[in-house]
Amino acid sequence: MTQQIRNIAIIAHVDHGKTTLVDQMLRQSGTFRENQQVVERVMDSGDLEKEKGITISSKNTAVLWNGTKINIVDTPGHADFGGEVERILKMVNGVILLVDAAEGPLPQTKFVLRKSLDLGYRPIVLINKIDRKDARPDAVLNEIFDLFVSLDAEDDQLDFPVLYAIGIDGIAKEELDDEGEDLVPLFNKIIEHIPAPEQVSEAPFKMLVSSVDWNDYVGRIAIGRVEQGVIKTNQEILLLNRKGDQKAKAKATKLFTFNGLNREPVDEVHAGDIFAIAGYDAVEIGDTLTDSSDPVSIDYYDIDQPTMAMYFRVNNSPFAGREGEYVTSNMIKDRLNKEIRTNVSIHVEQTENPDVFRVSGRGELQLAILTETMRREGYEFAVSRPEVLYRDVDGELHEPFEEVVIDVHTDYSNKVIDNLQKRRGIMTSMVQEGENNRIEFKVPSRGLIGFRGEMLTETRGTGIMHQQFFAYEPFAGEIPGRTRGALISLEQGDVTSYALEGLQDRGQFIVEPGDPVYSGQVVGINNRSDDLVVNVVKKKNLTNHRATQSADAVRISQAKKMSLEQSIEFIDRDELLEVTPKSLRIRKLYLDHNDRKRAEKKKEMV
Numbered sequence: 001m002t003q004q005i006r007n008i009a010i011i012a013h014v015d016h017g018k019t020t021l022v023d024q025m026l027r028q029s030g031t032f033r034e035n036q037q038v039v040e041r042v043m044d045s046g047d048l049e050k051e052k053g054i055t056i057s058s059k060n061t062a063v064l065w066n067g068t069k070i071n072i073v074d075t076p077g078h079a080d081f082g083g084e085v086e087r088i089l090k091m092v093n094g095v096i097l098l099v100d101a102a103e104g105p106l107p108q109t110k111f112v113l114r115k116s117l118d119l120g121y122r123p124i125v126l127i128n129k130i131d132r133k134d135a136r137p138d139a140v141l142n143e144i145f146d147l148f149v150s151l152d153a154e155d156d157q158l159d160f161p162v163l164y165a166i167g168i169d170g171i172a173k174e175e176l177d178d179e180g181e182d183l184v185p186l187f188n189k190i191i192e193h194i195p196a197p198e199q200v201s202e203a204p205f206k207m208l209v210s211s212v213d214w215n216d217y218v219g220r221i222a223i224g225r226v227e228q229g230v231i232k233t234n235q236e237i238l239l240l241n242r243k244g245d246q247k248a249k250a251k252a253t254k255l256f257t258f259n260g261l262n263r264e265p266v267d268e269v270h271a272g273d274i275f276a277i278a279g280y281d282a283v284e285i286g287d288t289l290t291d292s293s294d295p296v297s298i299d300y301y302d303i304d305q306p307t308m309a310m311y312f313r314v315n316n317s318p319f320a321g322r323e324g325e326y327v328t329s330n331m332i333k334d335r336l337n338k339e340i341r342t343n344v345s346i347h348v349e350q351t352e353n354p355d356v357f358r359v360s361g362r363g364e365l366q367l368a369i370l371t372e373t374m375r376r377e378g379y380e381f382a383v384s385r386p387e388v389l390y391r392d393v394d395g396e397l398h399e400p401f402e403e404v405v406i407d408v409h410t411d412y413s414n415k416v417i418d419n420l421q422k423r424r425g426i427m428t429s430m431v432q433e434g435e436n437n438r439i440e441f442k443v444p445s446r447g448l449i450g451f452r453g454e455m456l457t458e459t460r461g462t463g464i465m466h467q468q469f470f471a472y473e474p475f476a477g478e479i480p481g482r483t484r485g486a487l488i489s490l491e492q493g494d495v496t497s498y499a500l501e502g503l504q505d506r507g508q509f510i511v512e513p514g515d516p517v518y519s520g521q522v523v524g525i526n527n528r529s530d531d532l533v534v535n536v537v538k539k540k541n542l543t544n545h546r547a548t549q550s551a552d553a554v555r556i557s558q559a560k561k562m563s564l565e566q567s568i569e570f571i572d573r574d575e576l577l578e579v580t581p582k583s584l585r586i587r588k589l590y591l592d593h594n595d596r597k598r599a600e601k602k603k604e605m606v
Contacts, residue, residue, distance in 0.1 A: 004068040005272045006194045007225060009088055011112040012098035013105075013466065017128045017167040021098065022061065022072060024170035026260060028183050029063035029070075060211075060223060060274060062258040065187045071258060071274040089115055091210040091225045091274060094194035096186075097123040097144075101135035101164075104143045107403045107468030114151050122157050124189055128165045130176065134434070137164060137176060161193055197225065197272030204291035205229035205237070207277075208298040212285055212341060218254050218278035220341075222289065225274050227298060229291060231255065232268040239280050240288045244297040247287065253279035285344045306347055306360035307400040307445055307469055310367050310568075311384040312336065314355040315578055317587060318492060318518040323580040324380020329355045332381050335374055346370065360389060362469070364449065368565045375564075375579050382576040382587075386568065388446045391472050398472040400445040405438060405466045412459040413437045419454060423447030424476035444476045445469075450569040482572050485531040487524035488588060489517045493537030500556050503534050510586070511536065512559045520591025522575060525560070533593060574599070 010018045062071045073088050089095070095116045099105055105113075116123055125144055127137050141162060148158055163186055165172040173180035211223040231237070233255055239248040256263035256276040269275040277289065288297040314320075314329050321327050326335070336348045336357055347360040361367045364386050371383055391398045404425070408416050410432065417427060417439065425443035432438075443451075448467060455463050487507050497513040509524035517523055517536060526532050562570060567577050567584050574596070578585040590596045 005071065005197055005199075006068060006094070006190055007071045007073075007092040007197055007272070007274055008094050008096060008190060008194055009073040009092045010096045010098060011089075011116065011123075013100070013103070013108040017100070018098055021126075021128065021165070021167040024167060024183060025063055025072065025186075026061065028170055029065055029187070060258050060276075061261060062274070063260065065191065068191050069273070070187070070190060073274075088210060089119055089121075090208065093197050094121050094190075095123045096126050096190075097160075098126050098128050098167075099140060099144055100132075101127050101130045101137045101140055102132045103407075104136075104140040105147045106405055106466045108466070110147060110151070110403075111468050113147065117148075117151055117153050117157055120154075122193070123160055124186075124193055125160050125162045126165050126172070126186070127162065128167045130164050131166045131169075161189055163189060198228075199270065199272040200228040201230055201271050203228040203271075204294040205231045205235070206288065206290045206294065206298060207231075208300065209283055209285055209287045209289065212283060213276065220281055220283055221256075221276045221278050222280060222283045222287070223274070223276045224289075226269055226271045228271050230268055230270050231275075231277070236292055237280075237289050238292050238295055239283055240290060240295065240297040241284075242286045242297065242300045244288075244295075246295065247282050248280055249292070250279050252277055284341055306345065306362055306389060308363055308367065308386050308388055309358055309360040310371075310386050311351070312357045312359050312371075313353075313382050313384075313576070315380050315382050315580070316355075317382070317521075317578050317585070317591070319516070319578075319580075319585075321380070323582045325378035325581070327380045332374075332379065333357065335377070335379060339370060343370075363445075363467075364568065365565070368568055371568070371579055372564050375581055378581055380580045382578050383568065384576055385571045385573055386449055388444070390475070393472065397475040399475050401442050401470045401473045401476075402445050402448060402467045403470045404441040404443050404448070406441070406455070406463055407433075407436050407438050408459050408463040409435055410437050412463065413439065415458045416455060416463065419451065419458065420447070423451060423479050442470055442473075444479065447476070447479050450482070453566055453569055482570070483529060485526040485529050486522045486572070486575070486586075486588075487526050487536075488531055488533045488593075489519055489521045489523045489537070490533050490535040491537060492516075492518040495523070495536045496539055497556055498540040499534075499536045499538040502538075503536065504557055506532060506534060508557070508560050509536075510560050510562060513556070517585075518587075518591070520588045520593075520596075522586040522588065 010022065012018050060071065060073055062069055073092060097113055099109060113123070127140055129135060130137050163172050163174060164176050170183055171180040172183045172186040174185050206227045206229060207224045208227065209222045209224050213221040213223060231252060234251045236249065237252050238246055241247050254277070255266050255269055257266050257269060257273060263276055286300040290296065312332060314332065315327065326332070336359060340346050340348050345362050345366070349358040351358055359367065359370070367386060388399055406416055420441050420443055423443060424447050425441040427439065427441050429440045430437055452465060455465060487509070495511050495513050495515045495517055500509060500513060507524050507526040511517060511523045523534070523536050564584060567586060571577050571586055574589050576587055576589055578587055588596060590599055
C-alpha cells in the first residue's frame with residue numbers, strides 16, 4: 001500500500017532562515033517529544049556549520065502531517081556549496097523559495113531559483129522575517145516576480161503562491177494582515193500545491209544516488225528517491241555508473257527511511273519515497289541502483305564545473321610533523337579522494353610532483369572549509385594562493401566572472417566602488433535604500449581574492465557582500481596584486497620582545513613574543529611594497545650594567561591575528577599557508593633567501 005508523500009527542498013540565499021524554519025516544522029509536526037530539549041538550528045549538525053551559522057551540506061528529514069509524509073531537504077545557501085543544491089533538486093518534486101523580507105532576492109536566490117525553474121518546479125514563495133524593522137514585504141514580492149520574469153518562468157510558474165513568515169517564531173500566514181499563530185498554512189500549502197511523486201510500484205526498482213553518507217557500522221550509505229518499483233531488504237540490486245556500466249551486484253543489507261532527525265530501519269521502500277541504503281562500498285553520487293531485470297542507468301543531472309583551484313601539498317617546513325597526526329602524501333591523497341566521493345563539486349588531480357595535489361572547487365569559501373575540516377581532523381599540509389580556472393573559447397582566453405551585491409553605508413560607497421573598479425569590476429546598478437546603498441557589480445573571480453577583507457576595513461566592518469558565479473567572459477586584463485610586501489624571518493628561533501620593539505616602524509607583525517618561527521616564514525606585513533628580511537629572534541646582549549626601570553619596559557603593538565580565510569586571501573603567488581591542527585603559518589615557497597633571489601631572476605628572464 002503506497003503512502004501519501006511530498007518531497008520538497010527549501011532553497012534560499014545564505015542566512016535567510018532556511019534551517020530555522022525547518023526547526024519549527026519539526027517542532028510543530030510533533031516530531032520532538034513534549035519537553036524534549038533540542039538545540040537551535042538542529043539541522044546544522046557539523047561543528048563548522050554551528051560556528052559559521054551556515055549550512056555546508058544538505059540534510060534530510062521528514063515530518064508527518066495529517067497522514068501525509070513530507071520529506072524535507074535543507075540545502076546550503078552559500079554560492080560555494082551550489083553543487084549540493086543542484087543534485088538535491090533532482091530528488092524532490094517541488095521547492096519552497098525562502099526570501100528575506102528586508103534583503104530581498106540576492107545572487108544565490110537567483111541561482112537556486114533558475115535551477116528549480118529549469119526542472120519545471122512551481123515554487124511556493126515564502127517571504128520570511130516580516131517582523132524585521134526594515135522589512136519591506138510588498139517591494140520584495142515585486143522583486144521576486146521580476147526575478148521570475150527575468151529567468152523566463154512559464155506562465156504557471158509565474159502564478160506562484162505566496163506566504164509570509166516569521167520563521168524563528170514558527171508563524172506563517174497567507175496575508176500580511178492575518179493574525180498568524182503557527183505553520184499550519186505552510187503545511188497545508190505544501191500538500192495542496194506540491195505534486196505527489198510518481199508512484200509506479202509495478203515497474204522494476206530504480207533509484208538515482210543523490211547523496212552519499214558514511215556510517216562506521218554499515219559503511220557507505222547511498223541516499224536518493226525511489227524512481228519506480230519497490231525495494232526490499234536482501235533484494236539483489238545492481239550498481240551502475242553514470243555511463244550504465246555495472247560496478248557491483250550485491251544485496252541491499254539495510255534500508256532506512258527518514259523520520260524527524262532519525263533514520264529508521266525498514267523492510268521495504270515504495271516508489272516516490274526518499275530513503276537510504278547500505279551494502280555498496282563503491283557507490284558514488286550520480287550512480288544508479290536498479291533491479292537486475294532492468295540494467296539501465298538514470299540520466300545524471302550534471303552540475304556546474306569548478307572555477308577556482310588551490311594546490312594542497314605535503315608540509316616541508318622545518319616544523320613539519322610536530323603538530324599533525326596525518327602528514328604524508330598518501331594520507332593527504334586518501335583524504336582528498338574521500339572528499340570527492342561525497343562532494344561532487346570538488347575535483348582533485350595529481351600533479352607531476354607526487355607531494356602536490358590540485359584541488360578545484362566552486363570558490364574560496366568552499367576550499368577554505370575543506371582546509372579547515374582537514375585541519376580539525378588532524379591533517380598537516382600546506383596550501384597555495386587560490387587561482388581561477390581559465391577556459392579557451394574559440395581561441396580566446398575566458399575567465400570566470402561573479403555577480404557581486406554589496407550593501408554599504410553611503411559614506412563608504414565611493415571607496416568600495418573605486419576598489420572594485422581597480423579590480424576590473426563593472427558596476428551594473430546602484431540603488432539607495434535609506435542610509436545604505438545596494439551596489440551591484442560584475443567582477444572577475446580573481447579580482448575578488450582578498451577583496452572581502454579590504455572591504456570590511458574600508459567600511460569599518462559594516463559592509464555586507466554577497467557573490468555568485470555569473471559566467472565565463474573574455475579575460476579582463478591585469479589586476480594589481482597585494483600592495484604591501486612581507487616581513488620575512490631571517491633565522492629560526494623564538495620571537496623576542498626586544499627584536500620586535502626595534503622593528504615596529506617597519507610594519508605590522510603577525511607573530512608575538514615567544515612564538516617559534518623559522519627562516520623564510522612571513523612574520524609581518526611591510527609598510528612598503530617590497531619584501532624585507534628581518535631578525536625577529538634577536539636577543540638583547542647581556543652586560544654587567546644594570547638597566548634603568550624605564551629601559552626594561554618594552555612597548556609592542558598588538559599582533560594582527562588572521563583567520564584561515566584571511567590568511568588564504570593574504571598569501572601571494574610566491575607564498576604558502578602552512579596548516580596544522582594547532583597553527584597557521586604563512587611562509588615563502590622558497591625558504592632560503594638565495595633560492596628566492598634565483599627564482600625571481602628566472603621569472604624576470606621569462
